[in-house]
Amino acid sequence: MTEKKKTTIVLFSGDYDKAMAAYIIANGAAAYDHEVTIFHTFWGLNALRKDEHLQVKKTFMEKLFGKMMPRGAEKMGLSKMNYLGMGKKMIKDIMKKHNAVPVNELVEMAQAQDVKLIACTMTMDLLGLQKEELLDNIEYAGVAAYIGDSEDGNITLFI
Numbered sequence: 001m002t003e004k005k006k007t008t009i010v011l012f013s014g015d016y017d018k019a020m021a022a023y024i025i026a027n028g029a030a031a032y033d034h035e036v037t038i039f040h041t042f043w044g045l046n047a048l049r050k051d052e053h054l055q056v057k058k059t060f061m062e063k064l065f066g067k068m069m070p071r072g073a074e075k076m077g078l079s080k081m082n083y084l085g086m087g088k089k090m091i092k093d094i095m096k097k098h099n100a101v102p103v104n105e106l107v108e109m110a111q112a113q114d115v116k117l118i119a120c121t122m123t124m125d126l127l128g129l130q131k132e133e134l135l136d137n138i139e140y141a142g143v144a145a146y147i148g149d150s151e152d153g154n155i156t157l158f159i
C-alpha cells in the first residue's frame with residue numbers, strides 16, 4: 001500500500017479571495033487523495049469564526065479585537081479592490097454567475113472530505129478568541145502540530 005501524499009497550508013490571511021484560494025487548493029488536493037491540513041493562524045482564523053454573536057467572557061481588548069474582525073468567512077473583505085465592500089459584492093455576483101462556490105461552502109466541503117482544520121491556539125489567546133466562537137469539528141493546536149503534519153509533506157503553502 002502506498003502512503004498518502006500530504007498537503008499542508010498555513011492560512012494567515014483574513015482576505016476572502018485568499019481564503020477561497022486556500023480552500024479550493026485544499027479541496028482539490030483532498031480529491032486527489034492527499035492528506036490535507038489547513039493551519040489557521042492570525043487573520044486566517046476569521047474563516048473559522050461562526051457567523052452569530054456569542055456571549056463569552058472577554059477582557060476589554062479581547063472584545064475590541066472581536067468587534068474589529070469579521071465574523072465568519074462570508075464577512076471577510078477582498079485583498080485588493082475591496083472599495084468599502086463594493087468589490088466583494090461585485091466578485092460575489094460574478095461568482096454566482098459562474099457557479100463558483102463561496103468560501104463558507106468550501107469550508108463545509110473540506111470538512112466533508114476530512115481536511116484537517118486546525119485553529120492556532122497561541123493566536124486564539126492573543127486575539128481573545130474562544131472555542132465557542134469557532135466552527136464545530138475543528139482541531140486546536142499550536143505550531144508543533146503544524147510542523148508535525150508538514151515535515152513529511154509533499155506540498156506546503158503559506159497564504
